[in-house]
Amino acid sequence: MLNNIFKYVPVNYLYGRIFAIFWLTIFVIVFIIILLPQKYISTSRDVLKPLSQKEVEFGNTIAKNLSKFYFKEKHLPPNIDETNTDLLRQLRKEFLIKNNLVKEIRNFFLVNQKTGRILINKNNLRIGIFSSLAIDPNNPQKRQYHQNLVMGPFTIPNSRYNLYITKKLEPRSPLYYKIISTPFQILFITMLVSTPMLLWFSWLITKPARKLQRAAETVLKGEFKEDPNLELGPKEFVKTGITFNQMVHSINQMISSNQRLLSDISHELRSPLTRLKMANALAKRKTGNSSELQRIEVESERLENMINDLLHLSKLKLESHQNKGVVDLFELYGDILNDAKYESKNMNKLLTFNQMPKVLLKVNIPLIQSALENVIRNAIKYANKNINILFLKKRDFIDIIISDDGPGVPEAQLDEIIKPFYRVSTSRDRDSGGTGLGLAITHEAILSHKGRLKTFINHKGGLSIILSLPIYNIT
Numbered sequence: 001m002l003n004n005i006f007k008y009v010p011v012n013y014l015y016g017r018i019f020a021i022f023w024l025t026i027f028v029i030v031f032i033i034i035l036l037p038q039k040y041i042s043t044s045r046d047v048l049k050p051l052s053q054k055e056v057e058f059g060n061t062i063a064k065n066l067s068k069f070y071f072k073e074k075h076l077p078p079n080i081d082e083t084n085t086d087l088l089r090q091l092r093k094e095f096l097i098k099n100n101l102v103k104e105i106r107n108f109f110l111v112n113q114k115t116g117r118i119l120i121n122k123n124n125l126r127i128g129i130f131s132s133l134a135i136d137p138n139n140p141q142k143r144q145y146h147q148n149l150v151m152g153p154f155t156i157p158n159s160r161y162n163l164y165i166t167k168k169l170e171p172r173s174p175l176y177y178k179i180i181s182t183p184f185q186i187l188f189i190t191m192l193v194s195t196p197m198l199l200w201f202s203w204l205i206t207k208p209a210r211k212l213q214r215a216a217e218t219v220l221k222g223e224f225k226e227d228p229n230l231e232l233g234p235k236e237f238v239k240t241g242i243t244f245n246q247m248v249h250s251i252n253q254m255i256s257s258n259q260r261l262l263s264d265i266s267h268e269l270r271s272p273l274t275r276l277k278m279a280n281a282l283a284k285r286k287t288g289n290s291s292e293l294q295r296i297e298v299e300s301e302r303l304e305n306m307i308n309d310l311l312h313l314s315k316l317k318l319e320s321h322q323n324k325g326v327v328d329l330f331e332l333y334g335d336i337l338n339d340a341k342y343e344s345k346n347m348n349k350l351l352t353f354n355q356m357p358k359v360l361l362k363v364n365i366p367l368i369q370s371a372l373e374n375v376i377r378n379a380i381k382y383a384n385k386n387i388n389i390l391f392l393k394k395r396d397f398i399d400i401i402i403s404d405d406g407p408g409v410p411e412a413q414l415d416e417i418i419k420p421f422y423r424v425s426t427s428r429d430r431d432s433g434g435t436g437l438g439l440a441i442t443h444e445a446i447l448s449h450k451g452r453l454k455t456f457i458n459h460k461g462g463l464s465i466i467l468s469l470p471i472y473n474i475t
Contacts, residue, residue, distance in 0.1 A: 018205065021198070021201040021205070022198075025194050025197055025198060025201075028193075028197075029190055029193060029194060048133055048134055048141040048142070048143055049141060049142050049143065050139070050140075050141060050142075051140050051141065051142055051151060055140075055142065055151060056140060059140060059151055059152065059154040059163065059165055060154055062099075062101075062105075062108070062154065062163065062165060063154040063155060063156045063157065063163045064157060065095075065099060066095060066108075066156055066163060067156045067157040067158050067159060069091075069095050069098070070091070070156075070159075071158055071159070074091060078158065078159055078160065079160070080110075080119065080159075080161070085119075088119060092107075092108065103168075104167065104168070105165060105166065105167055105168075106148060106166045106167060106168050107165075107166040108163060108164065108165045108166065109127050109131075109163075109164045109166075110156070110161045110162070110163060110164075111127075111131045111153065111161060111162050111164060112160060112161060113160050113161060113162055114160065116131065116132065118131070119161070126145050126148075126150065127150065127164055127166075130143055130150050130152070130164065131152070131153070131162075131164060134152055134153060134164075135153065136153070137153045137154060137155040137162060140152055140153060140154060144169065147168065147169050148166050148167065148168065148169065149166070149167045149168075149169050150164060150165070150166050151164070151165045151166075151167065152164035152165060205234075207233070208230075208232075208233035208234060208237035208241075209237070211227070211229055211230055211233075211241075212230060212237065212240060212241065212244065215227045215230055215244060216244075219248060223324075224248050224251050224252050224255070225248065226245040226248050226249060227241075227244075227245065228245075229241075230242075230244055230245060231245065265311070269307050270304075270307070273300065273303060273304055273307070276296075276300055277297070277300050280293055280296050280297055280300065324362050324363060324364050325362070325363070325364075325365055326360055326361070326362050326472055327360070327361055327362075327363065327365055328358070328359075328360060328361075329356045329357065329358070329359050329360075329361060329391070329398065330356050330358075332361060332363070332365065332368065332369060333356070333369070333372060333400075334356075336369060336372060336373050336376070337351075337353055337376075337389065340373070340376045340377070340380065340387075341353075343377075343380060344380045344383075344387060347380065348385075349380060349383055349384075349385055349386065349387060350385060350386050350387070351376075351380065351386075351387040351388075351389070352386075352387070352388050352389070353388070353389035353390070353391070354389075354390055354391055355391075356391045357391060357393040357398065359393060359398055359471045359472075360471065360472045360473075360474070361398070361469055361470075361471065361472055362472040363449055363469065364445075364448075364449070367445045367448075368445060368449065368469070370441075370445065371441070371442040371445040371446060371467065372400065372402075372442075372467065374438050374439075374441065374442050375402050375439075375442055375465050375467065376389070376402060378438060378439075379402050379403070379404040379406075379463075379465075380404075382404055382406035382407065382462075382463070383404035383405055383406045383462065384404075384405050384406055384462075385405060386404070386405045386460075387402070387403070387404050387405075388401075388402075388403045388404075389401070389402050389403075390403075393471070394468075396470055396471050396473075397451075397452075397468045397469065397470055397471060398468070398469055398471055399466055399467070399468050400466070400467040400468075400469075401464060401465070401466050402464065402465050402467070403458045403460070403462060403463070403464040403465075404462040404463060404464075405460040405461070405462045406462045406463065407461075407462070408457050408461050408462050408463050409455070409457070409463050411457055414455045414456065414457070415455070417439055417455065418439045418440060418442075418443040418453060418455070419440060420440040439453075439465075442467075446467055446468070446469065449469055449470070450470050451467065451468050451469040451470060452466070452467075452468040453465065453466065453467055453468070454466040454468075
């Protein structure tokens with residue numbers, strides 16, 4: 001049977017598995033109900049059962065004694081509908097005690113023969129249903145409710161009331177009978193059984209999606225690794241996993257190609273530049289040093305520095321995702337700060353920094369060290385007297401604020417200085433000897449680690465740069 005169903009429901013596909021899981025859950029629940037003994041499952045044909053002769057005699061005896069107790073001993077009127085309810089409860093208890101029926105009878109009820117009104121316990125649902133089904137005193141019936149057996153009706157002599165008796169049952173009825181005999185309990189058990197099954201099946205269904213999510217997050221972090229597990233599971237996810245791994249493979253090939261291209265460009269640019277510098281040196285020997293040859297030498301060195309920075313910037317973009325390690329903040333920047341403090345002191349400048357918080361970072365260590373060192377050296381270079389470095393922990397990020405008291409940057413150009421080759425018209429110009437790539441390299445390094453770089457003018461008029469890096473949580 002299952003083979004025939006699965007023939008038309010492809011369980012290798014996600015929609016087929018969802019259908020099969022819900023179908024299987026319903027099948028299991030129905031199968032359990034079918035396995036229950038039929039004698040414990042109430043149907044419309046066997047809800048009511050006839051009483052034995054002994055039970056009929058027992059009920060009629062109780063009805064006669066009750067008539068004598070109510071109307072002869074207690075002198076109640078034939079119509080007791082209007083009798084005080086508390087009095088009737090008290091008389092019922094007294095009658096059971098007097099006739100030694102407390103252990104045998106749990107309760108009894110009086111029902112008006114004409115109106116069907118239940119005395120004392122007016123809202124008893126079971127007696128109300130039973131009394132509407134069993135209405136003939138000449139053919140009293142019985143039905144089991146959990147640990148109680150309801151019997152009746154029995155005619156109470158000299159009155160307009162029928163008697164219904166609730167007896168205690170020993171031994172107790174099976175637990176599954178209690179469940180089957182109440183619709184609300186059937187619904188509750190069905191939900192109780194099916195909920196964990198459906199949750200487990202749902203977890204299995206979404207497992208391939210979670211694997212794909214983790215793989216995408218890994219790529220987002222810059223780790224381009226193929227995952228063979230993505231090619232297992234439902235066919236929809238298998239095809240997606242294969243495509244995802246092919247994409248990662250293509251990215252790795254592109255990175256390798258670009259690295260080879262950079263290596264070739266480096267060689268092709270450096271070779272004529274080296275020949276130019278050699279020719280310039282030979283010209284100096286023959287004709288002596290001149291302003292023209294000096295200019296050629298300066299521009300050659302500047303061009304060489306620019307090529308080095310360009311190659312370095314391109315290399316950062318390609319390799320920033322590789323060789324990442326977990327490192328403590330102090331271990332990462334401790335030596336750099338001490339060296340910068342010593343360097344600034346030799347230049348008659350003061351560099352200060354606060355105590356670094358204890359946090360871990362997952363970074364390309366040489367790259368991130370170079371990023372901060374570049375900003376600090378620029379701050380030392382352009383500061384008048386003071387450089388301050390502040391480490392602040394803000395939720396999932398560590399902010400490093402480097403500030404100087406130098407000439408600063410025009411506010412309109414704050415967002416431009418991190419672009420490659422951009423120069424401001426102040427002291428930070430070509431005469432400084434830079435190539436205009438320092439902050440661009442730092443910016444690329446920070447972005448490659450999902451961080452942020454921000455610039456602003458501080459209260460001293462100098463430039464402040466904020467480097468924000470995400471904190472690594474081991475958990």
